[in-house]
Amino acid sequence: MQLDPSFIWTAFWQLLGAIPTTLSITAVSVLAGFVIGAATAMLRMYRVPVLAQIASAYVTFIRGTPMLTHLLIIYFGLPMIIDGLAEHFGWSFRSVSIPMIGFAYISFSITAGAYMSEVVRAGILAVDRGQVEAAQSVGMTTFQSLRRIVFPQALAAALPNLANSVIGMLHGSTLAFAVSVVDINAKAQIVASTNWKFFEAYLAAALIFWGLTVLIERVAALIEKRVGAYNRGGVV
Template identity: 70%
Template sequence: MKIDLQFIWTALIELLSVVPTTLAITAVSMLCGLAIGIVVALIRRYRVPVLNSVAASYVTFIRGTPMLTHLLIIYFGLPVIIDSLAVQFGWSFRSVSIPMIGFAYISFSITAGAYLSEVVRSGLQAVEKGQLEAAYSIGMTTRQAMGRIVFPQAFAIILPSLSNSTISMLHGSTLVFTVSVVDINAKSQIIASSNWKFFEAYIAAAIIYWGITILIERLSALLEKRINIYNRGGVT
């Protein structure tokens, strides 16, 4: 078997056009998932009545089922719910107006939220309770103490886990081809379908994923370094 190096290069160039799609899915899912994760983590940390049980069930269900299952449930179930509500309340909006990538954003954000809630919760628990009590002693409210003292330290603690979760989401984004979204993985299949050089096309895709992963690791390392300098009271 002879590897066509020229085709690998050609595939690499063509795959660059869909890199923004993959990055958008990863970034939106992680940002929305982090917001969900923070809310769920706080609910579970402070054991908010009723909501605590709902949050715990959400985390257990999402972590106990595959990512692809979440995507398919959203893809097939959300339109039914939206269209039913539209008919009931007379809305002009219909599920056909939702772009395919929208289903990926919603599904992956929900998935990321469950996993990141545990990451955030572990970070909050790692911060000594004495620091929160010290904040109260100088007149800070709970919101001020959490925002100025607890969360910055917790973020520094969970940064490596956030980096790993981002990389996992990047790789998990390959599932979007099941709902007709063309990302790096799907594009590589399209490129190879013209001449059946799937091996070369997948090598090109792997190179791009590898490059993005290295970039995420580098950015995470730089951010971690700056945060550590800040926590030590240094300057840059």
């Protein structure tokens, strides 16, 4: 077998069309996962009765099982639940109405939420407890101190881990092919199947993923720099 450099270029251009799908899966899972993770972290840190135990079990289970398993459980289990409820209550909506990418959104968001909860929790713990006590001493409520004092500093402290989570979800999005979602990696397999030049196609996919990863790292570094300058009083 000989390397075909020209096909790498050909595959590269054909794979560009799958980038929006990969980015949408990454963006939805990260944003939804951050919301889920923040809520889960707060429930655990403030030890809300019952909910804290449920949140801990959720984090433990998701972090202890593979991402692909989550996707397959959602893909096969969610339709059973939806169709069962629809039949019981007489709803017209059925699981077949859910697009395949929807299962990836739901599954990856749940997965990201568990990991994001640890990122958020670590960021909050990095904030000096004395600042919270000082905020409460001047009349701020718990919510106000969290919103004005804790969360901004926690977000700044968690930025490196958040960037790693985004990159992890970008790479994890390749698992969406298991439920027939055509992302970059799946598109590479389709392109290569026409002439069996899988090495060249996957090499082109690797270059695209590498480029996206570098872009995320650069954006994260820029945000860190801006946040650091703001905390030092260098940005008005």
